[in-house]
Amino acid sequence: MLFSVVVPVYNSARSLPELYERIKGVMEERGWDFEIIMVDDRSRDESYQVMQRLREEDKRVKIIKLAFNAGQHSATLCGLRYATGDYVITIDDDLQHPPEEIPRLYARIKEGYEVVFGVPRERKHPFYRNLGSRLIDKSLGLIYKKPATLKMSSFRIMDKRTAGRLAACRRRNIYLAALLLQDVSRAVSLEVKHDKRKYGRSNYNFSKALGLALDLIFSYSHLPWQVITWLWAGLLLLSLCWGLKFYFYPGDKSICQGGSLFIIGGILLLGFLTSLTGWKYAKCWLKEMDGRPPYSIEKMEL
Structure with a gap:
């Protein structure tokens, strides 16, 4: 042994x-x-x-x-x-x-x-x-x-x-x-x-x-992409519901504007997070693809 x-x-x-x-x-x-x-x-x-x-x-x-x-x-x-x-x-x-x-x-x-x-x-x-x-x-x-x-x-x-x-x-x-x-x-x-x-x-x-x-x-793992995808899906659904609400049930314009600003802010934040996630994945993928061994x-x- x-x-x-x-x-x-x-x-x-x-x-x-x-x-x-x-x-x-x-x-x-x-x-x-x-x-x-x-x-x-x-x-x-x-x-x-x-x-x-x-x-x-x-x-x-x-x-x-x-x-x-x-x-x-x-x-x-x-x-x-x-x-x-x-x-x-x-x-x-x-x-x-x-x-x-x-x-x-x-x-x-x-x-x-x-x-x-x-x-x-x-x-x-x-x-x-x-x-x-x-x-x-x-x-x-x-x-x-x-x-x-x-x-x-x-x-x-x-x-x-x-x-x-x-x-x-x-x-x-x-x-x-x-x-x-x-x-x-x-x-x-x-x-x-x-x-x-x-x-x-x-x-x-x-x-x-x-x-x-x-x-x-x-x-x-693909976990970060999954999280980003679900966040985008949630924001899209929220935007759709918000738009339908004020289309069929118009109300206070200040509330509508506040909600719209919230959604725009969410889009900007998610766009930034998506860019960071893509950059990190690209960095890892390029490291894997460069063909060099992990040590010499x-x-x-x-």
Whole structure:
């Protein structure tokens, strides 16, 4: 039985040695064969040099350096494409996901699930990041009718088949949770411990989470167009009823003028929202159609 542990890395030079030791300790204690695939997402610190030193000490550590900062999801996808394990685990590089919880995830997936998400009992994130996480969770619920009981996180274990389906994705806009909801039918959440961040500050903030939620909605659903269409239909119906009322039952002209101004204002507002929606969809579509991959590899040692 081989386990592949995929770690997207960004500015985590101080945490990587401890993360490696803890993963190794968990695996060797149980006699599990494993590989650790670290993908450096163009860090600004010495993360890649630390990865090289770990690789020199242990050839089970496979390292990849991306040519440009592609984002956590694309870096994780890159690691999945080089994973060879029977089970694939993805874990963050900041030590907030305890590797000691991996055996519990494995025990749960052995019950017949395709993917198990390790969800914190209590998130040790700042308020704004928790708010962003809830926003993304609500977005996934709107798009995929995700059950409220299914919570998702970047700490997860999946079987080889599921990892292979993810790795085969050729989209430019990558959001792994959305891809998993499209492809799997047997997913479950498991509450796990969540530690405080030991080094540095998180690279996520509320504005990034909001941008991610918008990209998710516009890249993976037609919901905004549906909302705009229904709003236009409602405004058209309101205008028709308003016009018929004053055609058959003329009344106070000031009321008629006020209602007309309201309808004109609605048309202008909806026109503006339609333009914004079209611009966002066009931006996402052009990104998908430009033919470039979501990441590029500068060098790797496997």
